[in-house]
Amino acid sequence: MTSSNITIGIDVGGTKILGVVLLIKRTTRGDSNPLSTGSFSLEIIQELREKTPNDGLELIDSLFKVVSELKQALSIESPVPVGVGVPGLVDHEGSLRFSPNLTAIRSLPVAKLLAEKLAQPVFVDNDATCALRAEYLIGSGSNYKDVLLVTLGTGIGGGIVSGGEIVTGAYGFAGEIGHMVVDPFGPICPCGRRGCWERYASGSGLGRLGREAGLAGVAKTVVELAGGDPESIKGEHVTAAALAGDLEALGIVKQFGWWIALGLANLASALDPAVIVMGGGVVDAKGVWLDASKEAFSQMLEGLQYRPEVPIEPAKYGSFSGAVGAALYAFERIEAL
Ligand SMILES: [Zn+2]
Structure with a gap:
């Protein structure tokens, strides 16, 4: 197991945050990105739930805590890719502009603030777009x-x-x-x-x-x-x-x-x-x-x-699609760097 195929994905819902550690395994030999070749399998090796706070800075603190606790649980010390899905209008820079169900959070630069706190890049997208990524790449939508x-x-x-x-x-x-x-x-x-x-x-x-x-x-x-x-x-x-x-x-x-x-x-x-x-x-x-x-x-x-x-x-991944897809998004973006 190398740290490069371990990725953290977090799905921020209206009431709870779900974090997972994903192990991405290539199923065929080769150096190419397994996500683009479609030849990979997934295993969720750790999961964690937290309440979603309705406050921007508290949300960043909770996300930091979820990442830290997931890594701690598996004794991971090196940085691993982190992807986050948040509900509402998320721009291309990973800022949450507007979220109807998180009424006190507006124009929050989630990717920037969490990256500063973790001292590593963080990739943020809309939660449902993350879920789509999981289901399209490897789930119920993968044949279409x-x-x-x-x-x-x-x-x-x-x-x-x-x-x-x-x-x-x-x-x-x-x-x-x-x-x-x-x-x-x-x-x-x-x-x-x-x-x-x-x-x-x-x-x-x-x-x-x-x-x-x-x-x-x-x-x-x-x-x-x-x-x-x-x-x-x-x-x-x-x-x-x-x-x-x-x-x-x-x-x-x-x-x-x-x-x-x-x-x-x-x-x-x-x-x-x-x-x-x-x-x-x-x-x-x-x-x-x-x-x-x-x-x-x-x-x-x-x-x-x-x-x-x-x-x-x-x-296919039920209520885990968003967190799995957030992890795949981070993996994809890191591979592309
Ligand atoms: Zn409405």
Whole structure:
């Protein structure tokens, strides 16, 4: 094992930070970059979770702590590549300009500040673009040249591969699909507008649909799981009840699947993907909502009988895609230096 194929990847979510140490192994002989030849395998050899602070300098401190503790756990003393995925508008210099779910963090030069603290280069990209990188290079999107990746967590993130190229947009901001407005009169969003897609189709969107049902006097099992208070219902309570076969919870999941499908059908019209890969924390909930969204999607897609099927696949790396992809991004950038 050489230190050059050990890489740290960190995924900053709306509520938690996930850090991993990745061992990248070449699967064929040769000196070329294994990421570009596609001949490699991955192993996550260490992982660590931290709470996400809603403060810029505290976030940098937490990222520094995650890197230090991951290295310490494996007795790594030499510098290793570090990649970080953060949610929101991330520019080409690795600054987080705007993040709807981290309301107190604005224009934070994450790459610069963390690099100064660690005394080494750090590579920062949008969290969903990182997840896309993992799934496109070695995951559920690896057999396709046109991939749409959608992450469902606290919010919704998006990553796009078109004709074999990762789409970043003019400024690095492409794929902010969670803030497509699907109902201009809908609930207010932390981004400042109303009825964004992620108010309905993210993990917190599922919780909101659950609370609405609970307050309307349905979803008794879900209310019980939330400790008896409909206002305390979260997405995980709805998922748990649905997995146990509760019919009212399954009704909420069906509604949730419809909202997911609505955004996916709009995106399919704009992007014409060969596959849609679903990632993020919600994916680990055993896909109870996946069948519901597939069914609704198949009814919403334009010209359904006249186009090839667009498969919807769960992310191979599940809620780890973002951290794995952040590590691959750092590895890629270091190899290119
Ligand atoms: Zn929004």
